[in-house]
Amino acid sequence: MNKVSMLGCAVVMGAALTITGIAQAAPDRAAGKRTHPVVVGHRGSPGQAPEETLASYRDALRDKADVLEGDVQLTSDRQIVLLHDDTLARTTDVEEVYPDRTPWRVGQFTLAEIKRLDAGSWFGSRYAGQRVPTLKELLSVVDRRTGLSLELKSPASSPGVATLLAGELNAAGLTDGATLRSGAYRVQVHSRDQEVLREFHASAPKVQLSYLTGGRMLGDEDLAALAGWTVGVYAHPRVTGAADVRRAHAKGLKVFSDPVDGPAEVSMAANQGYDWVTSNFPATARRILDGRTPFAAANGVVVDSVFPDPGGDDAQPENSEHVVLRNTTSRPIEVSGGYLRDQASNLMKIGPGYVIGPGSLLRVHVGPGTNRPDAYYNGLTAGFLNNTSGDTVSFFGAGHSLIDIHSYIVP
Structure with missing residues (x-):
């Protein structure tokens, strides 16, 4: 399936790199010039x-x-x-x-x-x-x-x-x-x-x-x-x-x-x-x-991984396309009312009552299924995550604050 993201044919790299070591990333304050792009x-x-x-x-x-x-x-x-x-x-x-x-x-x-x-x-x-x-x-x-x-x-x-x-x-x-x-x-x-x-x-x-x-x-x-x-x-x-x-x-x-x-x-x-x-x-x-923390509202939950191709129907019951959120902290974090978007602004929501335990995962599915503490199903009838090249998924909190962005590439 040839799904088009906001990038057109979006082949994007997984988040293996960090913000360290960015060439010419910071302002050259001594010279009074900004040197980054x-x-x-x-x-x-x-x-x-x-x-x-x-x-x-x-x-x-x-x-x-x-x-x-x-x-x-x-x-x-x-x-x-x-x-x-x-x-x-x-x-x-x-x-x-x-x-x-x-x-x-x-x-x-x-x-x-x-x-x-x-x-x-x-x-x-x-x-x-x-x-x-x-x-x-x-x-x-x-x-x-x-x-x-x-x-x-x-x-x-x-x-x-x-x-x-x-x-x-x-x-x-x-x-x-x-x-x-x-x-x-x-x-x-x-x-x-x-x-x-x-x-x-x-x-x-x-x-x-x-x-x-x-x-x-x-x-x-x-x-x-x-x-x-x-x-x-x-x-x-x-x-x-x-x-x-x-x-x-x-x-x-x-x-x-x-x-x-x-x-x-x-x-x-x-x-x-x-x-x-x-x-x-x-x-x-x-x-x-500028070499700063990328996400001012980061709370310890990150987009761990993306499963854009479950095999068969992308919105099949119980096993649809999904995004995995991970709690990187030792405390529980509530994610109720949060949501995910791909680069084309397709939307996946997280329902009420969802808390990700310390070091634990939550799978947010595109399609229908039985909600569990570790899985939430949006009940959509068609998939949209790019499974032919790659895409970028952003995670927002309930108050529309940006918490993380994850890019992936499909081999």
Whole structure:
């Protein structure tokens, strides 16, 4: 089964690395310069708020992200909105509001129609009423110290989006190509489509451009070709090494990470020499890069392991996909009301009355089963943990505090 996480095809490393030994992790206070990578809030701070909503972007600003990242698409009346998917189905209530307009593609709806949709309740009831934002609304939120990284998403579905984006950014005075104190660009634009990048460049020639590689580092010939007109390439430390990063640097290109969330992944990016670290948890990424404890709310419970492939039906009764929580302390810890999310924000809850004994385990299952002191079943009818490549699972307490992040790789 090919399950898609927020990373796309998310092959992520298990948390074998620690936060120690991160290359250039701490500020160089003597020189008055910060030497660790630029921190990018991928779709805002979507590990803790609904992606690409103003709530998510405001959280990323609160978390001191150096850059806010988002995906731009066009409505049917040619307004620019921030939305990742080609359709509105995953992150809004479009199926309820417009049940007869399948497949609910972004470009089939006017801005006024899209503004009727709830873009927050799918993530959590406390975000009910969040809307799909326009580019203008995002620009009204971002401050002058924070950069923007905008992806020209699905340009074939939004013809002309590059020129319109350049026009809005020009009108806002954001196309001067400036570099901010953090080392971020005021605006950079990225895409998997080189032609749409060239279209944007024709209308905003000073804005920095970068190319999405799909994870692996490109060959020297391709890097050399990009070096003539872009500033960087995206890759993922799970499938690159320090030598790959050095090859890009030798061509004069920066290397930006695809999303990395847990201590292992962030450490890998920093140690390999990535220039920008993109994360769904920008506050956590910054803590790791600064050499601090990754999780301010850590209470001794960690994600011990993940079982994404039980064999057969992923949501089979009693033996479904599950995540194992471990109490690392000598005291009992209550986890009632806590929950787990994968990188696509799929949700598993923990019911009332659950306490993990000292040094003990709790298995949180996706599917149905008989609840026991050491197992809780969510009763869902379909699995979602990635069992073909890997994923990242985050654990939150009942008060929505982030307690741990665990990444795993499927051999």
